[in-house]
Amino acid sequence: MSSSMQFYISNLLVYLGVDVMACLGLNLQFGVAGLINLAFIVFQAAGAYTAAVLTLGPSTARGGFQSYILGAHLQFPLPWLAAAVVGGALSFVVGLIVLRRLRTDYQAMVMLVISLIATTVVTNATGLFNGSNGLALIPQPLESVLKLSPVGYQWFYVGLTFACTILVWVIVRRITGSPLGRTLRAVRDNDVAAASLGKNVTQLRLIAFVAGGAIAGLSGAILAQFISAWSPGSWLFPESFVYFSAVIVGGAGNNMGAVVGAALVPVAFLEATRYIPQFGYPGLVDALQWVVVGLLTLGVMWFRPRGVFPERTRRFARPPGSEPTHE
Amino acid sequence: MNLYVLSFGFGLITASILAIASVGFTLQFGVTNILNLAYGDVMTGCAFIAYLVTRAGGSLAEALLAGAASGALASYGLNRFVYTPFVRRGTRMFGMIIVTISVSLVLQNGLQGIFKATFFSLALPRPSSYTFAGMIFTSQQFVIIALAVVAMLFVHALLSWTKLGRAMRATAADPELARSCGIATDRVIDVAWLLSGALCGTAGVALALNVTSFTSTAGGQFLIPIIAAAVLGGVGHPYGAMVGAVVIGLSAELSAAVIPPSYKEVVAFLILIVVLLIRPQGIFAEVATQKEVVA
Numbered sequence: 001m002s003s004s005m006q007f008y009i010s011n012l013l014v015y016l017g018v019d020v021m022a023c024l025g026l027n028l029q030f031g032v033a034g035l036i037n038l039a040f041i042v043f044q045a046a047g048a049y050t051a052a053v054l055t056l057g058p059s060t061a062r063g064g065f066q067s068y069i070l071g072a073h074l075q076f077p078l079p080w081l082a083a084a085v086v087g088g089a090l091s092f093v094v095g096l097i098v099l100r101r102l103r104t105d106y107q108a109m110v111m112l113v114i115s116l117i118a119t120t121v122v123t124n125a126t127g128l129f130n131g132s133n134g135l136a137l138i139p140q141p142l143e144s145v146l147k148l149s150p151v152g153y154q155w156f157y158v159g160l161t162f163a164c165t166i167l168v169w170v171i172v173r174r175i176t177g178s179p180l181g182r183t184l185r186a187v188r189d190n191d192v193a194a195a196s197l198g199k200n201v202t203q204l205r206l207i208a209f210v211a212g213g214a215i216a217g218l219s220g221a222i223l224a225q226f227i228s229a230w231s232p233g234s235w236l237f238p239e240s241f242v243y244f245s246a247v248i249v250g251g252a253g254n255n256m257g258a259v260v261g262a263a264l265v266p267v268a269f270l271e272a273t274r275y276i277p278q279f280g281y282p283g284l285v286d287a288l289q290w291v292v293v294g295l296l297t298l299g300v301m302w303f304r305p306r307g308v309f310p311e312r313t314r315r316f317a318r319p320p321g322s323e324p325t326h327e
Numbered sequence: 328m329n330l331y332v333l334s335f336g337f338g339l340i341t342a343s344i345l346a347i348a349s350v351g352f353t354l355q356f357g358v359t360n361i362l363n364l365a366y367g368d369v370m371t372g373c374a375f376i377a378y379l380v381t382r383a384g385g386s387l388a389e390a391l392l393a394g395a396a397s398g399a400l401a402s403y404g405l406n407r408f409v410y411t412p413f414v415r416r417g418t419r420m421f422g423m424i425i426v427t428i429s430v431s432l433v434l435q436n437g438l439q440g441i442f443k444a445t446f447f448s449l450a451l452p453r454p455s456s457y458t459f460a461g462m463i464f465t466s467q468q469f470v471i472i473a474l475a476v477v478a479m480l481f482v483h484a485l486l487s488w489t490k491l492g493r494a495m496r497a498t499a500a501d502p503e504l505a506r507s508c509g510i511a512t513d514r515v516i517d518v519a520w521l522l523s524g525a526l527c528g529t530a531g532v533a534l535a536l537n538v539t540s541f542t543s544t545a546g547g548q549f550l551i552p553i554i555a556a557a558v559l560g561g562v563g564h565p566y567g568a569m570v571g572a573v574v575i576g577l578s579a580e581l582s583a584a585v586i587p588p589s590y591k592e593v594v595a596f597l598i599l600i601v602v603l604l605i606r607p608q609g610i611f612a613e614v615a616t617q618k619e620v621v622a
Contacts, residue, residue, distance in 0.1 A: 034421065036424055097600060097604065101603075101607040103607070103608075105362055105420065106558060108362070109362070109554045109558050110558070110599075112364075112551065113551055113554065113555060113596045116551045116592070116596070117592075117593050117596050120589065120590065120592060121593060123589075124587065238432065241429075241432065244425060245429075248425060283439070283443070284440055284443075287436040287437075288436070288440055289436075290432050290433075290435075291432070291436045291437055291440065293429075293432060294428075294430065294431075294432035294436070295429070297425060297426075298409075298426060298429045298430070298433075301418060301426055302413070305416070305422065
């Protein structure tokens with residue numbers, strides 16, 4: 001295989017790993033817990049910025065050409081762990097504000113507003129993460145230690161990403177397969193009924209929200225350190241929708257569905273088609289890409305509303321003599 | 328002091344556009360229960376129609392009419408051919424939010440595909456400026472304010488004094504009960520979409536009129552303040568949306584006199600979040616609390 005081909009494939013594989021992780025996180029929030037987190041991408045961005053500033057070193061380095069807070073040189077894997085912690089912590093704060101008292105439709109709208117606030121603040125507060133120019137030259141983990149060839153390092157990064165993806169998969173499976181997962185689904189399907197059975201609805205939603213946010217943060221760290229750059233243009237509101245689209249296409253509530261959706265929508269549609277020839281005026285292909293994502297989502301919602309891999313509903317045998325008195 | 332008066336003037340104009348748009352948004356949501364996140368992009372579409380009309384030599388009045396008509400038609404069509412079929416198929420609230428975002432993406436990027444990602448402005452003669460109590464308005468901005476006042480009075484008159492308005496309020500409060508009282512709720516819902524679309528189109532043209540240039544994302548970006556105003560007032564409550572529009576519009580522009588203008592929207596949104604923390608159902612709660620979204 002030629003080295004450019006290897007670069008191409010390893011790029012796609014890293015994107016795949018990142019998107020699978022993000023989709024698993026969003027599926028936990030949206031598919032399992034029923035939270036319409038339209039600001040999902042913000043938590044990914046938070047992780048990306050965290051990893052960036054914790055590896056770039058003090059902002060005075062390299063002639064201080066970019067300004068940011070908290071510059072540090074932390075050893076791998078500390079920046080990634082920190083990214084997950086920041087993603088989770090930010091989710092906790094936002095969740096406390098949004099999930100406690102608001103109706104679900106208000107929650108969705110407020111999340112949309114939060115996504116925009118975050119973009120505006122990070123773009124304009126140039127001292128925070130270098131404003132709209134974003135951060136560049138983010139060091140890659142262990143690159144200086146391993147001394148691999150560029151292609152070799154690509155494959156090393158693929159391995160690292162996949163290891164994290166598998167870890168996330170295992171954690172998410174543990175959550176969704178546990179009594180906690182069942183309770184989350186109950187809250188999603190009928191929060192009043194769940195509350196009347198003594199379940200703390202807000203706390204349960206908060207758990208799913210924070211877990212999803214931590215996963216989003218980790219995925220952001222991996223992405224930012226892979227492309228070595230991160231700016232507000234990378235996490236505009238429609239990017240959240242790509243993940244929603246992926247989870248819906250794959251099958252909301254089903255982890256396998258989230259994985260397949262990640263491979264189909266963000267990777268196949270948005271990443272792989274980046275390499276198709278551009279036609280028309282600059283920007284036409286990008287615009288059409290979004291039209292296709294929108295139409296694809298509508299199509300799936302129409303023809304297969306439960307996705308490619310629908311959520312499996314478990315049925316439990318009723319103990320004898322406990323027939324329902326009314327139906 | 329002068330700066331504040333001047334900003335107040337800007338705030339009035341923003342609030343006017345916002346009021347037209349958010350009343351349309353909230354009216355439709357209240358009656359139909361569909362959170363239409365494609366609303367902003369329909370606005371953009373109408374702005375483009377107005378742009379084409381003015382390019383063809385049309386006057387401002389013609390552009391406004393064309394915008395309102397196309398908005399009404401587009402909203403009606405969206406509901407008839409996209410949203411209602413999805414609802415009939417059993418798509419629930421979560422799903423409908425995703426459906427409307429998909430439509431929004433298709434509209435926005437479709438418009439960008441057609442018109443290219445460049446800047447447009449309505450081809451109208453340069454307006455003359457007037458100074459009024461320390462505030463500066465162009466003649467076009469007077470038109471915007473007048474439009475908002477007329478639209479608000481119209482909506483108020485419709486809702487309070489006509490049979491149709493009462494039917495709309497009844498449908499918003501309890502569709503089942505309205506139906507069993509002999510109200511043709513389907514017809515009422517159609518009218519709500521038409522009316523909301525006309526307001527949406529008018530707001531789209533007003534938005535294009537007020538800015539020096541607009542792009543295919545103008546309406547989509549404006550959707551956020553619209554939602555903020557609607558949520559602030561209590562979604563589904565037209566009078567709440569009017570108040571919300573004034574609060575959001577004025578606070579955004581007035582804060583721009585104190586802090587860097589790029590943060591003016593953030594201030595408005597923070598007000599929204601703080602209000603929601605205190606009053607989770609918005610300022611006007613009676614309608615909103617009683618009504619849960621179809622889930």
